[in-house]
Amino acid sequence: MANKTMSPEADAALVYSQPARRFHWYTATLVLILIPLGFLMTYEGDAFKIPEAVNNFMQSTHKLLGFVLLWLVVARLIYRFRHGAPPSEPTLTSLEKGASHATHWTLYALLLAMPISGWIGVSLYGARELFGLVSLPPLSGVDQPLSDKVFVWHTRGAILILLLVAAHIGASLFHHFLRKDGVLRRMLPNLSR
Ligand code: HEM
Numbered sequence: 223m224a225n226k227t228m229s230p231e232a233d234a235a236l237v238y239s240q241p242a243r244r245f246h247w248y249t250a251t252l253v254l255i256l257i258p259l260g261f262l263m264t265y266e267g268d269a270f271k272i273p274e275a276v277n278n279f280m281q282s283t284h285k286l287l288g289f290v291l292l293w294l295v296v297a298r299l300i301y302r303f304r305h306g307a308p309p310s311e312p313t314l315t316s317l318e319k320g321a322s323h324a325t326h327w328t329l330y331a332l333l334l335a336m337p338i339s340g341w342i343g344v345s346l347y348g349a350r351e352l353f354g355l356v357s358l359p360p361l362s363g364v365d366q367p368l369s370d371k372v373f374v375w376h377t378r379g380a381i382l383i384l385l386l387v388a389a390h391i392g393a394s395l396f397h398h399f400l401r402k403d404g405v406l407r408r409m410l411p412n413l414s415r
């Protein structure tokens with residue numbers, strides 16, 4: 223008798239591989255810490271005052287996590303170019319496929335641009351130290367006016383990545399809870415669809 227359900231092999235071909243999902247969730251966790259941490263450590267309003275020692279700790283944590291993220295994203299992109307991604311969820315329209323690919327590749331570009339601009343910015347500022355213990359390698363000499371300009375772009379990038387991540391999470395939840403298709407399950411940590 224013909225089996226009308228999809229074979230487990232065909233089903234598995236539509237989900238992201240285990241390493242791709244691991245890369246995704248490690249990246250996502252770091253980004254979801256780095257964005258609020260970045261805004262918090264640069265907050266200058268009157269609503270609350272962060273003690274200087276705590277602020278220094280947050281700055282070092284931000285630099286360290288951002289630096290780790292850079293190498294994680296490099297490894298993730300090498301894996302992505304070598305192994306590709308599963309074909310898009312079959313129920314998506316070509317417009318939806320185009321929009322999701324554009325969002326994903328813009329996110330990848332920002333995942334490189336954010337840590338690189340941060341690293342260049344702290345090199346130009348002369349603030350490469352982490353927790354007063356070690357220093358990130360310099361990418362340039364010190365030039366604080368140029369550093370200020372680089373951080374203007376770092377902030378613009380942060381706002382853009384925040385908006386795209388919000389749209390990306392919103393789209394995942396829309397697909398899962400309203401469309402009830404398999405988009406979110408393709409990327410969930412366990413393989414079951
Ligand atoms: C994906 C990675 C990163 C994200 C999402 C991110 C995000 C942010 C955000 C949201 C801010 C606050 C912007 C503002 O309020 O003006 C910020 C500021 C900052 N970031 Fe990052 N960042 C990342 C990587 C890095 C790295 C790798 C470094 C350094 C090695 C770094 C160094 C800084 C510094 C020093 C500031 C403070 C700039 C200032 O005082 O104007 N960031 N970042």
Ligand code: HEM
Nearest residue numbers: 250253254302307322326329330387391394405406408409
């Ligand atoms: C709760 C948070 C998140 C959820 C629920 C989520 C969900 C998903 C899902 C379901 C996919 C697969 C989409 C598809 O099948 O076409 C995906 C892919 C992707 N996500 Fe997320 N995501 C989250 C956070 C993030 C964050 C913070 C980033 C990075 C800034 C990110 C970057 C990406 C990228 C680049 C892809 C494309 C993977 C590829 O095809 O190479 N995601 N995400």
